[in-house]
Amino acid sequence: MASNDLLKGTLKPIILKLLTENKRMYGYEITQSVKELSKGKIELTFGALYPILHKLEQDGAVITESEIINNRNRIYYSLTETGKNTAKEKIAELEEFVNTLRILLKPNYGLEYVLAR
Amino acid sequence: MASNDLLKGTLKPIILKLLTENKRMYGYEITQSVKELSKGKIELTFGALYPILHKLEQDGAVITESEIINNRNRIYYSLTETGKNTAKEKIAELEEFVNTLRILLKPNYGLEYVLAR
DNA sequence: AACGCATATATAAAATACTTATATATATTT
DNA sequence: AAATATATATAAGTATTTTATATATGCGTT
Structure with missing residues (x-):
């Protein structure tokens, strides 16, 4: 609701924090966790999330594992050793x-x- | 030093906080206060500051008073009643x-x- | 059976806010 | 004389997010 210009720059560390605490997570799960933990105050949109995740993968900070669950594709992200640093x-x-x-x-x-003074 | 993407969106409230506490301030003074109070961690650049101050003035949140001090022009900013809210x-x-x-x-x-869960 | 909602990933266009670079000018310190 | 501090200002460039759009399945309800 509140205009969250404040988020800028904080999303990446927030995602990294979540991945630090949870071993592996998939995109949708990350958005839900952020919503839950922030009591609805932070909405991590998909348009923001996926570019960040893809960038982290490109940079070698995370690796992915694809699994089919309930007939839907699910992509798990987990930190590499580099990513942990x-x-x-x-x-x-x-x-x-x-x-x-x-x-x-x-x-x-x-x-x-x-x-x- | 540290890439401060984190600042985004926080500068305006920080400036408003300073003006709340200090009645009236001029631009250069604001940058110095932020530097001092944040122990050098936040550098409020002029390129960021002045556009924000001008916007606040346009929106009626602050009023200005010009004074010549030591032969230099100095523009004081103070909150209006609207601005206080x-x-x-x-x-x-x-x-x-x-x-x-x-x-x-x-x-x-x-x-x-x-x-x- | 149809509808809406939750689940799941993805990308492109637009908006926004800041950094960097540049300009101008005086006062003070070394 | 040169460097640093004081003082305001704008424009171009960059980065990050929001908004909009696309695709597709599962589940619950009426």
Whole structure:
């Protein structure tokens, strides 16, 4: 609902985090997990998801396994060793960024800023 | 340094937060505050800043006062009443987003996700 | 039986927001 | 004299996401 321009750049680390925690996942499952875990606040659209997954595969960060389940094709993604390192880095970056944002959002930091001058 | 795609969408609320805390500020001052408060982690570039400030002015969220200080032109920005409401909304949105990210980054939520099924 | 909804992957066009590069000009410090 | 800090501004380029569209099966309900 809320205009989520905020997502930009965060989707890739979020996907990598999910793959870190879950060994292997397929695309649809990833979108559902993000929805669930964020209590509906983050909608990871297919148009965003698949290009990211394909890019990760191209870069050798994930490998895929295709399986036919209930007559439907399902493509599982899992991190390679390289991908695990990429994931660690990207997740750490996002964590640092979140901490920085929290400082900036802290109530009345303006006071400290004024006092520091 | 770090590729900050992460910033996207967060700059506007950050600027609004600064203006909320500081009554009036000029462009250069805003960039310096962000740098200081984020310990150098967030570089708000002029190419990003001024378009946002001009947009806020167009939208009636801020008003400007020009002053000549040390022979240099300085343009102060301050929130209008409308702007204060915009700021509250945008800041609240960013806070909620940060909280959501923290849930997603929480170590081993994967476990909870598995248990919840 | 038909309809809608959930499941499942995929791509292209459009919108958006930021980075990088460039321009101009004064004041201060080395 | 040169470099750095102060001060605002815009345009071109890039990257990432949203929106729209395509295809296809399974399940539940009326």
